């Protein structure tokens with residue numbers, strides 16, 4: 001089966017997934033209809049490994065249609081036309097459906113069911129990906145395994161060594177672009193001074 005055909009089959013299966021609604025593992029069922037969000041093609045060389053849709057993305061069905069997306073595109077140096085060009089950029093969250101809100105009104109973590117079921121199949125159908133941007137601690141734990149730091153700050157601070165690992169695709173850890181991380185960004189000015197310029201170079205090279 002060709003890579004595009006394989007991906008078509010995976011995406012078709014993924015978009016029909018109801019596991020968290022109908023057969024959750026050890027969590028309450030998803031309190032709304034599943035709406036899996038993903039952007040992918042067999043030619044994309046850059047992959048954004050995000051967290052999970054929030055309420056706005058759940059409503060739009062398109063990843064990063066929220067203020068986090070505005071900041072992320074700024075970090076990447078991409079406008080919307082390239083960011084949403086699936087032939088160039090894959091966007092594969094750790095949980096494909098909006099997980100609901102917690103008692104404080106924040107987004108719940110990505111559903112634990114999702115990554116083990118879908119991530120191996122999705123990435124097997126993305127043969128062109130050269131760089132994965134691991135956004136937030138869930139994506140970093142998955143993509144870096146034991147090489148992830150004890151917390152997000154450690155993991156992102158170690159970005160140069162992570163980027164130089166011989167594994168393919170390469171991994172670059174990033175904080176989540178949410179406003180909730182504004183104080184982290186203020187405390188860590190090296191992120192925008194040192195990491196973001198390298199990030200933009202890598203992204204420009206990969207999306208042309």
Ligand code: SF4
Nearest residue numbers: 017019020096097114
């Ligand atoms: S979050 Fe993932 S596993 Fe759960 S219903 Fe959505 S696609 Fe399926």
